[in-house]
Amino acid sequence: MKGSMNMFTNDQFKSLLIKTLERKSSSNYYEGGNEIVSKMKISEVTLDETNEFTYYKGYKRDWNTLCTYLKIRAPFDDLDFFESHKDLLTQTASSIYDKQGDNVLVDTILVPLPENYEVINFSQLKISDVISQAIEDAESFMSNGEYQRAFDRVHTAFHGYLIEILKKYEITVPRDENLSKLYSRIQQLIEKEIQPTELADIVKTTIRSSNGMISSLNEARNRHSLAHPNTNIIGKREAKLIIGISSTVTDYISGYLDK
Numbered sequence: 001m002k003g004s005m006n007m008f009t010n011d012q013f014k015s016l017l018i019k020t021l022e023r024k025s026s027s028n029y030y031e032g033g034n035e036i037v038s039k040m041k042i043s044e045v046t047l048d049e050t051n052e053f054t055y056y057k058g059y060k061r062d063w064n065t066l067c068t069y070l071k072i073r074a075p076f077d078d079l080d081f082f083e084s085h086k087d088l089l090t091q092t093a094s095s096i097y098d099k100q101g102d103n104v105l106v107d108t109i110l111v112p113l114p115e116n117y118e119v120i121n122f123s124q125l126k127i128s129d130v131i132s133q134a135i136e137d138a139e140s141f142m143s144n145g146e147y148q149r150a151f152d153r154v155h156t157a158f159h160g161y162l163i164e165i166l167k168k169y170e171i172t173v174p175r176d177e178n179l180s181k182l183y184s185r186i187q188q189l190i191e192k193e194i195q196p197t198e199l200a201d202i203v204k205t206t207i208r209s210s211n212g213m214i215s216s217l218n219e220a221r222n223r224h225s226l227a228h229p230n231t232n233i234i235g236k237r238e239a240k241l242i243i244g245i246s247s248t249v250t251d252y253i254s255g256y257l258d259k
Contacts, residue, residue: 007100008214013093014045020092036085042115044073047097047105054106068103077236078144082110117145118240120247122157124254131160138243148225152242155179155221158250162186165257179218183211186253191254193256209227212248217242 008016018040025033052067070093074082082089090108097105119142126132134157140151162182166173169189173182187207194200220242224234234242 008047008097010046013047013096014040015047016096016110017089017093020096024092025211027240036082036088039078039081040072042075043078046071046073049103054104065099066103067107068097068100068105070097070105070108071111072108073111075115076112079112082108087111115145117143118175119143120240120243122154122247122250124250124258125157125161127164127258129160131157131164134160142243145236147233147236151234151239151243152221152225154246155217155225158169158217158246161250162253168257180211182217183214186257187211190253190256210245213242213245214249217246 004143018037021033021037021040025037036064048069048071050067050069054065054067070088070090074083082171093108094105097103119139122138125135130148134153137149137159141147141153159179159182162179162185163173163175163177166182166185171185173185190207191200191204194203220234220238224232225239
């Protein structure tokens, strides 16, 4: 634009801003430095130069300068965090930008970044209408990034799936038997199928160790999910992690038993 002599590309400015924040963080200049840096790395940064005039207190005290805004596009869940550190970001960015032609950086604008959320595949679980409905609910939640809500539906589907698989092997279990006990029964069936036999002991150890994850899934769902009136709710990333592990375990089970 007229009067602008910007020496930065957006990528260059983002890189320099992050490095400056890292240096301030290492010198304990402010709290939460590592978190700010990590969130900045996954955000989009642009310099929005405008024709709006501002009073610049730099080289000349006059209405002779134009406004540039630091625009940060961040995941929606991070906007409140950035808002709480907005003054720090503006101050740091302004000191880096200085005066480019007729422009000075005067403020930070926060914009939600469109997100494409991963829908973790559980198609192998759809072996009954009830389970299929739970999976469809979970997929709907995941498509909107609501992994905490999907978490409960995955638990319901996984629980029902294990019961249905055991039925195929003519093993009847109570409907309220918890996941850990159900998985232990499944585990015994899988161990008979493991090939090659030379690796059976190693694979058995891996399968048995995953029982701890199944137990954690059950515990997290009962005590830290939206399925019950809990106070401490599991975080989005942690919910997604456990959902992903559950999908991997289910895929392994179905390869052996769901025939």
